[in-house]
Amino acid sequence: MDLKELIYKRKSTRSYKNEAVDAVTLNKISDFASKMKALYPDIRVKWEFADRDGIRCMLPWTTPQNIVIWSEDKDGAYENVGFLFQQMDLYLQSLGLGACWLGMGRPNGKATGEDGLKFMIVLAFGIPKEDPHRKDISEFSRKPMADISDVEDERLEVARLAPSSVNSQPWYFTHDGDRIHVYCAHGGIFRGKGLALMNKIDMGIALAHIYVANPETFEFFDAEADEIKDRYYIGSIKI
């Protein structure tokens, strides 16, 4: 299955066999990581594999292996990490592996590495106990198109299906000629700083789905679009 098809099948897997992914597959994953497209190519990002003992997480499930992601702390860093590693989420699932973003995970040790890079998020992966794919689009629990876009636009279906922290789906799209402006919901009073940062990762994830579906034509740029009520501007795209 290619990565675009996986957008319509993927899901978060939370049940794993207690078996490590083999070295050949880990090499393929490393190789794929070196080819992922960045949203902000100037932001330095680093990732590494970490085993179960390298991660702190309060969830009842764990995986033998994880990807821990670090980045330079700059504007756009969280969106960039979401954009890069959603390509990885799809790739892992294309190998028949399960994967799940882990906003609740932390590396054991400091949140700032020796090289000054800041810890961003963990992507857990491993050998799933069950089929890591959805059979049908009806299995996605997502907002309708009318709630995420000012006009019905089939090209945004791939963003609509994207995963997000606590399934918050913070994205909103407005159309302006051949440009689409991309917005993120502001956290309400019940939403903490942590979720606001996770929402920036979510925005990169949704943009990654649009990129994977339109790899030849996808462009991301700053069009200095107007703010809209309850949402802040992330950037604009052409697809």
Ligand SMILES: Cc1cc2nc3c(=O)[nH]c(=O)nc-3n(C[C@H](O)[C@H](O)[C@H](O)COP(=O)(O)O)c2cc1C
């Ligand atoms: C940035 C981010 C952080 C997440 N953190 C967690 C987490 O800590 N624990 C967890 O079980 N799921 C986590 N998820 C998975 C979401 O709950 C899941 O993507 C969402 O409910 C949609 O379901 P789906 O991925 O199966 O389509 C996270 C997802 C994203 C995108």
